[in-house]
Amino acid sequence: xxxxxxxxxxxxxxxxxxxxxxxxxxxxxxxxxxxxxxxxxxxxxxxxxxxxxxxxxxxxxxxxxxxxxxx
Numbered sequence: 001x002x003x004x005x006x007x008x009x010x011x012x013x014x015x016x017x018x019x020x021x022x023x024x025x026x027x028x029x030x031x032x033x034x035x036x037x038x039x040x041x042x043x044x045x046x047x048x049x050x051x052x053x054x055x056x057x058x059x060x061x062x063x064x065x066x067x068x069x070x071x
Contacts, residue, residue, distance in 0.1 A: 031050060
């Protein structure tokens with residue numbers, strides 16, 4: 001299960017929020033994401049626009065992730 005979880009530090013409050021790729025990489029519209037390409041192989045990566053999960057912050061966290069197996 002932990003292979004699906006990643007942590008990201010908030011640039012505003014410095015706290016780490018944890019996200020599940022099975023949730024943030026879905027195509028249900030709950031997370032804004034854009035497709036970006038890396039390297040000559042054309043492998044897709046996604047730029048995710050996440051929200052900090054700490055009550056006092058709620059800042060936007062931008063994270064690049066390979067969502068290919070989760071979409």
